[in-house]
Amino acid sequence: MDRLGAIIQSIQFAPDFDQAMRLPAVLDFVGVSKSTWYARLNPRSKTFDSRAPQPFKLGPSPNSPSVWWRSAVMAYLKVCASPQAWV
Secondary structure: OOOHHHHHHHHOOOOOOOEEEHEEEEEEEHHHHHHHHHHOOOOOHHHHHHHHOOOEEEOOOOOOEEEEEHHHHHHHHHHHHHHHOOO
């Protein structure tokens, strides 16, 4: 019981857990179309943005959905919104 209590207490004071976001949620956050977003992720595209967060798969299958960490998407938006980003 003491171990369980210690685990519960450590979770209560832990920082918020990050969330995995699927593509529709990412597009809502970033405010661009699907093709524009994927162009920013493609190094061969003229609109490639190396600062854009890369997706990862939720499972080993090629059919597993791609997701992005919410914190990485938010950090990307903050960088894009900063005045120094376009200088």
